Amino acid sequence: MTTPGRRERNKQEKHARILAAASALFDEHGYAGVTTQQVADRADVAAGTLFRYAATKPELLLMVTNARVAQALETGREAAGREDDPARAVLALVAPLLEESRASAENTAFYQREVVFGADGPYRTEALALVDGFVTAIAGLLEKAWARSHPRTEAPDPSAAADAVFASLHVAILSAARPDLAVDPLADLLATQVALVVRGYLTTPRPARKGATP
Incomplete structure (x- = not known):
């Protein structure tokens, strides 16, 4: 080196x-x-x-929060690896990001705005890559769960289910910034939503391939 x-x-x-x-x-x-x-x-x-x-104050925020999001992703991956139940594994993956967001709800709201609507730059590109990292990790857990429960069947594309989980997480993060909403019910709601998405993915039949004989 x-x-x-x-x-x-x-x-x-x-x-x-x-x-x-x-x-x-x-x-x-x-x-x-x-x-x-x-x-x-x-x-x-x-x-x-x-x-x-960091050319601007928003870039400073992206720099700081990206480092925290990256750590949350790493912590979540490690926690998910210790779970056998697929819904608990997915929840363990995303929980550190929700907890980090709660700790600085106001800053997180500004960060989310910059990720979605901010000017292009290296830190925004990094932030979008971290989002992809979470979605990819969720998809990997779903495919792993499918392989366990359907060992002789090719897994369906987990992209839509992974996007749905991350969308639920995004809403929970934004809601955590509202003082009128209690934190624990938000976490419980996210857990319920994750369980529903995982169950739906694992029980939805794979779409038939085009041209396949019925």
């Missing part, structure tokens, strides 16, 4: 300081209450240096 040179190490160190500073400030004051100058001051870098790593 090649050891990074001094210039690359300096870049990595500045990136880490900026990430840590933005993360702490967003947690302390909320996204709306933080300025890029505050992040630069906390990270001990010039404003111009900050903008080389």
Whole structure:
């Protein structure tokens, strides 16, 4: 493995300081209450240096939250691997992201807006790739569950079911930002929705192939 040179190490160190500073400030004051100058001051870098790593405040939010979403995905994959029941496995996969979103509901709402409607850039591209990562992981769990329950039958395409699970998670995340909605019922509702989707996938007959003899 090649050891990074001094210039690359300096870049990595500045990136880490900026990430840590933005993360702490967003947690302390909320996204709306933080300025890029505050992040630069906390990270001990010039404003111009900050903008080389994240050109805008929304990019700073994407940078911070992407790191947390990536960790939630990794934690969820590990938790899902310890579950034998398919619905519990899928729920274990997505639960860390819901928990992370609850912890900073206001910031998450801004993040969701940037992912869906924000300007194109490397951090938004990364965020969309993380969404794909969750959907792909859900689909993999569904295919694995199908193989267990239908060992002699090819699994149907799990894409629609995986999208449905992630859509339910997305709604739960947005709902968690509403103060009038209790958190535990949201988690219970998500668990019910996941169970319904998984059961539907595992009990829906595969569509007949075109040209197949009835």
